[in-house]
Amino acid sequence: MNLELLLVGVGLAFIIWLWAFTNQVLNSRSRSRSVDTRRVVPVNLLNNTDGVIVAEGRGHVVYMNDRIRQWFNLNEVDATLSVLASRVQPADIFHDLFAEEGRATLRVGLSRFEASSHIIPTTEGRRMVVFMQEIASQGEADEFDTSSALIVVQEISQTITQGVDLDHTLNTILNSIGRVISYDAGEITLWDPHSNGLRPIGRVGDTHYLKRHASNGGNGKYVAGDGYTGWIARYRQPLLLGNVRVRTDVQPQMEYFPYESYIGLPLVISDRFIGTLELVSSHSYAFDHEDLALLESVAGQAAIAIENARLATEQANRLLQLTGLQSIAQTMGDQDDSRELYQQLHDRIARLMNVEVCGLLLFEPENEVLASQLPFFGAPDSVISLFNIQVPAGSITHHLWLEREWWYSNDVLKDEMVGPLNMRGLAEAIGIRTAALVPMSIGNSRIGMLFVANKRDGGSFNDDDIRLLSIFAAQATIVVENANLYERERRYIAELASLQEMTQVAHGSAVQNLIAQITERIASLLQVEMCGILLYDQDTSPDEDRLGVLIAQSPFHGVDEESIRFYQIPVMRGSLFERLQADDDYWFSNDLAIDTRVEVSSFAQTATLVGM
Numbered sequence: 246m247n248l249e250l251l252l253v254g255v256g257l258a259f260i261i262w263l264w265a266f267t268n269q270v271l272n273s274r275s276r277s278r279s280v281d282t283r284r285v286v287p288v289n290l291l292n293n294t295d296g297v298i299v300a301e302g303r304g305h306v307v308y309m310n311d312r313i314r315q316w317f318n319l320n321e322v323d324a325t326l327s328v329l330a331s332r333v334q335p336a337d338i339f340h341d342l343f344a345e346e347g348r349a350t351l352r353v354g355l356s357r358f359e360a361s362s363h364i365i366p367t368t369e370g371r372r373m374v375v376f377m378q379e380i381a382s383q384g385e386a387d388e389f390d391t392s393s394a395l396i397v398v399q400e401i402s403q404t405i406t407q408g409v410d411l412d413h414t415l416n417t418i419l420n421s422i423g424r425v426i427s428y429d430a431g432e433i434t435l436w437d438p439h440s441n442g443l444r445p446i447g448r449v450g451d452t453h454y455l456k457r458h459a460s461n462g463g464n465g466k467y468v469a470g471d472g473y474t475g476w477i478a479r480y481r482q483p484l485l486l487g488n489v490r491v492r493t494d495v496q497p498q499m500e501y502f503p504y505e506s507y508i509g510l511p512l513v514i515s516d517r518f519i520g521t522l523e524l525v526s527s528h529s530y531a532f533d534h535e536d537l538a539l540l541e542s543v544a545g546q547a548a549i550a551i552e553n554a555r556l557a558t559e560q561a562n563r564l565l566q567l568t569g570l571q572s573i574a575q576t577m578g579d580q581d582d583s584r585e586l587y588q589q590l591h592d593r594i595a596r597l598m599n600v601e602v603c604g605l606l607l608f609e610p611e612n613e614v615l616a617s618q619l620p621f622f623g624a625p626d627s628v629i630s631l632f633n634i635q636v637p638a639g640s641i642t643h644h645l646w647l648e649r650e651w652w653y654s655n656d657v658l659k660d661e662m663v664g665p666l667n668m669r670g671l672a673e674a675i676g677i678r679t680a681a682l683v684p685m686s687i688g689n690s691r692i693g694m695l696f697v698a699n700k701r702d703g704g705s706f707n708d709d710d711i712r713l714l715s716i717f718a719a720q721a722t723i724v725v726e727n728a729n730l731y732e733r734e735r736r737y738i739a740e741l742a743s744l745q746e747m748t749q750v751a752h753g754s755a756v757q758n759l760i761a762q763i764t765e766r767i768a769s770l771l772q773v774e775m776c777g778i779l780l781y782d783q784d785t786s787p788d789e790d791r792l793g794v795l796i797a798q799s800p801f802h803g804v805d806e807e808s809i810r811f812y813q814i815p816v817m818r819g820s821l822f823e824r825l826q827a828d829d830d831y832w833f834s835n836d837l838a839i840d841t842r843v844e845v846s847s848f849a850q851t852a853t854l855v856g857m
Contacts, residue, residue, distance in 0.1 A: 326343065416449065428532075443466065472497050505530075507526075594695070605618045606618065631671075634646075695714065775802060792817065
């Protein structure tokens with residue numbers, strides 16, 4: 246019985262095993278047929294016409310094809326990323342391709358390449374595949390129209406020999422290029438090492454976008470690494486974009502870019518980067534590699550012409566500065582009249598800056614206002630007398646007054662600062678289109694601002710104009726401060742002389758004669774029409790609120806005897822005259838008729854009787 250059960254168990258186990266084995270074989274064949282029916286994509290990196298480099302980890306090269314070895318002239322040299330980078334210009338961009346996906350233009354020897362990198366995830370980790378395609382061999386690069394390049398070079402060379410100014414040189418370069426390369430707008434920038442950015446100095450064509458960029462903060466400057474211009478400044482390499490929307494690794498500085506094609510390249514003199522030359526077009530693929538080759542062939546000559554013109558312009562500006570400083574300094578002569586001083590100062594600065602309107606505004610701390618100093622050059626006193634800039638603490642004008650290095654606008658009536666600067670009425674009254682303000686400083690203290698408006702040639706203000714204006718403002722500050730020191734010294738000497746004379750008069754003079762001498766000299770020093778002495782007499786009247794009376798002493802300078810005979814000021818309890826009598830050092834009012842204090846109104850009625 247046990248044997249029969251054992252045989253039955255073995256038989257069942259064999260049947261189960263056979264069923265499982267048969268099912269496995271059928272499933273295996275089904276998977277094989279499924280794999281075989283998939284479409285095969287042929288991949289053969291060995292026969293690819295492009296150069297291919299595969300790296301993993303932190304740049305460890307695991308594969309490169311024969312074209313890479315041929316282009317890099319590796320022979321038996323070990324294929325490391327450092328060896329490859331040492332033969333590429335620029336090497337840092339080549340390294341960047343293995344750090345993240347991107348595109349770049351590279352140079353290996355005399356050949357130029359378009360390179361792109363792509364991330365491929367694998368089970369062993371991330372790998373970077375870099376494809377390189379030769380743009381043009383040296384022989385192909387020479388196939389562009391050399392006559393066009395010669396025309397441009399010849400026209401640029403003439404600017405060098407003729408020694409023309411910077412603006413004319415820039416226009417010549419851009420217009421000459423425009424005759425052989427069609428574009429909608431062109432721009433040339435200069436590198437400023439102090440601000441680590443580029444400043445536009447020449448523009449032609451449809452410059453609406455460029456002007457809009459200039460008004461969008463930073464006065465139109467380009468920061469290294471930001472936007473197309475900043476990309477060129479960072480990598481010192483040309484940039485060709487047939488369609489600006491295709492490239493995602495480099496973007497324009499402003500969000501709205503109205504052009505489809507872009508081409509730009511660095512301007513270099515003896516490995517020294519001086520700026521950029523850039524063209525844009527509203528059409529896609531408006532520029533090609535032949536255009537880039539042409540620009541590269543003339544870029545060296547253009548850079549030399551721009552640098553020569555810039556140096557010549559700087560030399561001319563220095564001469565103008567020296568001449569201007571000497572001219573301004575001449576106003577520090579014997580000018581007894583402050584109005585005449587300001588008139589000459591405004592006139593000379595206006596002529597040096599070639600502007601239609603010029604004037605100083607000096608700070609009055611008691612009123613927190615920048616007050617115009619009459620007369621302004623090019624504007625009537627009746628209009629300028631209303632032009633004062635309020636600078637209360639915390640206001641936008643206070644920030645401009647104390648923090649900004651300068652302010653200028655080339656469209657005053659549309660500028661957001663025209664209201665706070667109280668400039669709208671002035672602009673509408675005398676037709677101001679462009680205006681500029683620069684501070685006048687002594688050490689770390691600012692004493693005022695220099696204002697100019699409307700360039701005579703109808704042009705716009707730029708940073709160079711403002712720098713020159715700042716130099717003149719510094720010299721004008723010296724003139725004004727010296728004049729103030731001279732005036733204070735003159736008044737101090739006059740006061741000492743008057744005190745000495747009054748002391749001499751006091752000896753042996755009658756009281757009335759003494760009062761007459763004192764009031765006359767005080768009136769002369771303060772340049773006032775009336776001056777007198779009032780002596781306090783304690784009141785004996787039953788009115789408890791009346792403490793006493795101030796009685797005018799005859800003679801009263803500028804007032805006849807009859808009018809002053811009965812001139813008295815009652816001193817009431819709690820009044821300002823009580824405080825003046827007891828503690829206060831002084832009191833003044835610049836408009837008795839509208840002063841709201843009661844005791845002043847009472848005093849005003851009395852003062853009116855004697856014509857005060």
